[in-house]
């Protein structure tokens with residue numbers, strides 16, 4: 001597996017910091033920074049801007065620390081929660097990343113709303129966060145497909161995908177746009193050796 005260490009915007013790590021601190025508390029957050037070898041950021045946190053000074057590896061190391069702390073199974077729910085919070089913080093702190101400001105969603109039918117959000121996230125992921133992505137669709141589902149993901153820098157899992165944070169972010173974006181809960185499942189993962197991280201989003205929301 002080739003792991004290309006790409007740059008990411010500072011704001012991506014800044015928002016991940018905020019999300020981990022909200023979910024794990026300040027003490028937990030500090031412990032994660034120490035465990036990931038990123039303790040330098042304790043006194044010198046990444047600025048909330050779109051300069052590309054951090055890397056996939058930094059981002060992955062912090063997620064790996066959360067996973068090591070809770071264990072692979074236990075970490076799933078925590079990482080998904082961190083992903084949901086990540087969406088809210090990004091919306092609040094870096095709306096330019098998402099390009100959702102002033103979006104006239106209200107009058108659109110449900111499926112058009114979902115499609116518009118997925119298209120915006122594809123653009124944000126590719127153009128802003130440097131995680132190249134595209135959207136596919138069949139009769140039952142949409143697919144958010146990422147072909148450059150920091151998960152290649154995480155410890156290899158033998159059996160299950162790693163990107164619960166991204167799944168949580170997509171889920172929260174759809175909830176924000178529609179008020180509904182959509183099932184988002186990572187069905188392929190670069191951490192498992194797949195060529196892409198592929199998220200399947202059921203077209204029918206859960207009641």
Ligand SMILES: [Zn+2]
Pocket residue numbers: 149151161162163186188189190191196197
């Ligand atoms: Zn993945």
